[in-house]
Amino acid sequence: MIPGTIEVLRPDTLSEAASAHAEAIGEGLDVHFYAGSTEILSLARQGRIRPEVLIDLKSIPECREAGMDGGELVMGAALCLNEVVEADLFPLLSAAAARVADHTVRNRLSLGGNIAGRLPYRETVLPLLAAEAEAELYGPEGWRRLPLRQVFSRRLNLSPGELLVRVRVSAEAAAAPWYHGRRERGTRVDYPLVTVCLLEARAGLALGISGACGYPLGPGELQAALEAGLGDSANQAGPADRARIVRAHLGGQIKGDFRASAEYRGFLLETLIREGLQRLSPGQAAGKTR
Amino acid sequence: MVHPGETLLEMLRERLGLLGAKRGCENGDCGACTVLLGGRPVKACLVPAVEADGAVVLTVEGLRDERLRQAFLEQGGFQCGFCTAGFLVNAFALLQAHPDPGDEEIRLWLEANLCRCTGYEGIERAVRSAAPGVASLKIEVAERGIEDEEHADGSLDGACRCGMGRGAGRGDPGGRAASR
Numbered sequence: 001m002i003p004g005t006i007e008v009l010r011p012d013t014l015s016e017a018a019s020a021h022a023e024a025i026g027e028g029l030d031v032h033f034y035a036g037s038t039e040i041l042s043l044a045r046q047g048r049i050r051p052e053v054l055i056d057l058k059s060i061p062e063c064r065e066a067g068m069d070g071g072e073l074v075m076g077a078a079l080c081l082n083e084v085v086e087a088d089l090f091p092l093l094s095a096a097a098a099r100v101a102d103h104t105v106r107n108r109l110s111l112g113g114n115i116a117g118r119l120p121y122r123e124t125v126l127p128l129l130a131a132e133a134e135a136e137l138y139g140p141e142g143w144r145r146l147p148l149r150q151v152f153s154r155r156l157n158l159s160p161g162e163l164l165v166r167v168r169v170s171a172e173a174a175a176a177p178w179y180h181g182r183r184e185r186g187t188r189v190d191y192p193l194v195t196v197c198l199l200e201a202r203a204g205l206a207l208g209i210s211g212a213c214g215y216p217l218g219p220g221e222l223q224a225a226l227e228a229g230l231g232d233s234a235n236q237a238g239p240a241d242r243a244r245i246v247r248a249h250l251g252g253q254i255k256g257d258f259r260a261s262a263e264y265r266g267f268l269l270e271t272l273i274r275e276g277l278q279r280l281s282p283g284q285a286a287g288k289t290r
Numbered sequence: 291m292v293h294p295g296e297t298l299l300e301m302l303r304e305r306l307g308l309l310g311a312k313r314g315c316e317n318g319d320c321g322a323c324t325v326l327l328g329g330r331p332v333k334a335c336l337v338p339a340v341e342a343d344g345a346v347v348l349t350v351e352g353l354r355d356e357r358l359r360q361a362f363l364e365q366g367g368f369q370c371g372f373c374t375a376g377f378l379v380n381a382f383a384l385l386q387a388h389p390d391p392g393d394e395e396i397r398l399w400l401e402a403n404l405c406r407c408t409g410y411e412g413i414e415r416a417v418r419s420a421a422p423g424v425a426s427l428k429i430e431v432a433e434r435g436i437e438d439e440e441h442a443d444g445s446l447d448g449a450c451r452c453g454m455g456r457g458a459g460r461g462d463p464g465g466r467a468a469s470r
Contacts, residue, residue, distance in 0.1 A: 002295030008340045038318060038336045041297065045316070054294075054338075082330070104380060104402035105318050107330040108337065189401055 002044040002051065010056045014063075014138045014165065017055055021161050022140055024053040033057055033163045035078035035110035039117045062138075062165050063112070073169045077112025081124070084111055090169055092127040092178035092199055099182050100124065102189040112164045116156045122216045123182075123195050125152060126208030129218030130199035131173035136165045154215035176200045179276035183268045185259050193260045196272040200280055207246070207276075212269045213253045225249035239277030243270045292339045299323045299334035301342065302349060310350035310375040314404075321403030324376035325349050331383040331402070348382075350375035358382055358420045367416035369407035377403045381417045390421055 011017040017033065024031035031053040034040050043049045057063045063078035066087045073089045081097040085106070088094045100123055101109060114124045128148055135148040139162030148167060151157055156164065179198040184190035192211035199206045201219075207226050210216040219226075225246045237245070247254070247270040254269065256262035292301050299316070302308045302325065314322030316335045323334040326348035327341070353359060358381055361367070368374040377400065384391060384399040391399075396417050405413065 001293060001297065001300055004295065006294040008294045008338065037338050037341075041336055041338070042317060044295075056341075101318075102321075102402035103399050104321060104324060104331045104333055105336070107327075107332050187401065 002041065004050060004052065006052060006054060008054045008056065010059050012059050014060055014163075017057060017060060017163065018138060018140055018161060020053070020055055021163075024055075025161065029053050031055065034113070035063070036080065036108040036113045038105065038108050039113060039119070043118065057112075057163065060165075062136075065166055068171065069168075071171050073171060073174045074166055075111060075169075076166045077110060077115070077164045079111050081106040081109045081111065081114065084124075090127065090131070090174040092130070092176075092180060092197060093124060093169075093174075095178070095180040096123050096127050096195070096197060099180075099188065099192075099195075111167075115152070116158075116164060119191075120214050120216075121192060121195070121210045122155070123192065123210050125156075125216055126195065126197040126210055126218065127178070127180075127199065128167055128169065129216075129220070130197055130201060130206035130208050131169045131176075132201065132206075133173075134168045136168065137162050138165050139163065149218060149220050152218070153220075154217075173199065173201060176202075177280055179279050181272035181276060183272065191259070193265055194268040194272060196269065196276055198273075198276040198280055205277070205280065207273070209269065209273075212255070212265050213250065214255055217250075222246060222249070239274045239281070242277055243274035246270070246273055294338070294340055296339040297335050298325070298327070298332075298337040298339050298342055298347070301339035302334060302347070308349045308351055311379075312372055312375060314372070314376075319404065320373070321376040321380065322373050324379045324403065326379060326383055329383070329386070331380045331399075333402075348379065350378050353378055353382060356382070358385070358416070361416040361420035362413070365416035365419055366412035367408065368412070373403060373405045373407075377405070377413055381413075381420070384417065385421055391417070 009020050011020055021031055021033065029052040030050055032040055032051050033055050035057050040051060040054065044051060057078045063076045065074050065076040066079055066083065066089065067074060075084060081100055082103065084097045085094045100106060100114060111124055115122055129152065133148045134145055135151055137144040137158060139159055158164065177200040182195045183193050185193055194212045195210040197208040205226060206219040207222045208216065208218045209222065226242060247266050254262045254266045256265070292305065299311055299313065302311055311325050311334050312322035314320035318333045318336040321333060324331050325334045327337060328345050358378060362374065362378065380399060380403055384396065388395050396414055400413065
């Protein structure tokens with residue numbers, strides 16, 4: 001049980017949610033938006049947070065959307081990951097979401113929670129960054145819609161009182177060839193040592209990685225390294241060389257800990273990037289690995 | 291009435307006397323607390339009790355006389371039994387969603403539950419052997435409404451339709467917020 005005095009609110013509209021949040025802040029209370037609640041309960045049990053007001057977003061229609069809207073795929077932040085997988089509107093995102101935790105926990109983990117949470121992996125953000133997704137935010141100043149990469153750098157950076165409502169991806173990007181690879185130390189439900197997502201975006205291959213460093217990295221941080229070695233067709237580096245260049249580019253950012261050494265993580269990273277590039281080479285079948 | 295900080299697991303066990311869902315890790319790892327919430331398997335230790343407001347929660351007690359239980363008995367799907375309730379509920383949900391699951395589908399769903407005794411083969415055999423018939427059987431489910439502050443006694447059996455509208459959350463009838 002979460003000790004102390006807690007109020008749980010379930011607003012029906014975004015404006016109610018924002019007002020409730022502002023009122024709690026005004027009273028000096030520790031307030032959290034949530035959808036899945038898994039991280040809040042875990043952190044509260046550990047004493048790392050002491051929530052006093054919880055605002056459940058699952059009754060707000062905009063946060064639960066899943067479908068196409070004018071040539072764009074729209075997904076609400078309060079969708080659970082299994083709902084994202086079952087809708088399968090963006091196969092790379094489905095592949096990434098399907099590997100987070102286990103099937104039962106994915107009935108609670110939300111898309112927005114996975115992106116905005118404190119755990120450093122945030123794997124579902126990788127396909128969205130690769131697809132140049134847009135984020136729709138709502139806060140005290142109303143709506144904001146902007147490229148996700150502008151509010152995500154290692155973690156989601158929102159204005160005070162703001163919440164992630166939904167994300168939008170072009171239908172073209174959602175249907176693009178893709179690769180997803182993930183390696184863990186133990187079982188499939190473990191946290192990743194390395195996750196690699198590749199998407200054949202309009203502007204070229206887009207790479208996202210998680211697990212190798214202490215934070216996810218998207219095309220903005222990796223594109224230069226990925227494209228290094230691409231000269232004219234006679235001098236173009238192959239998948240192995242390009243993977244090696246990306247690994248070298250990250251250098252000391254690749255972490256070592258009790259789960260795996262930096263050397264091993266770097267090896268896995270290079271292996272998965274090489275495999276992904278090979279799969280997305282012309283004539284190869286794209287898709288996910290195990 | 292529940293405390294807003296209570297988990298679904300705590301409510302089921304301590305207020306409703308439904309002891310089938312077990313306290314294991316209480317961290318969402320072991321699956322011993324698995325129940326169905328709105329038809330989906332969830333780990334009750336990771337669900338706020340207030341979210342059962344108006345929902346149907348199916349616990350292992352609601353799977354009485356279920357063919358799946360018999361399959362676990364016949365196929366050696368348990369030893370100490372601590373994890374079994376969670377496996378039964380999750381397996382039941384699997385077979386509702388996929389009446390004839392393949393091996394990969396079975397592993398995908400059941401990797402949410404840990405067993406330290408059996409090595410999992412008996413459990414997987416039980417799920418496979420139950421597959422052809424489970425979806426077509428009716429479940430004997432005992433539904434009991436919870437009114438105001440009246441709680442079930444320890445003999446309560448079966449699923450619980452949790453009428454928790456009153457008192458869910460502090461000073462917030464129905465658990466829904468009007469503009470604060």
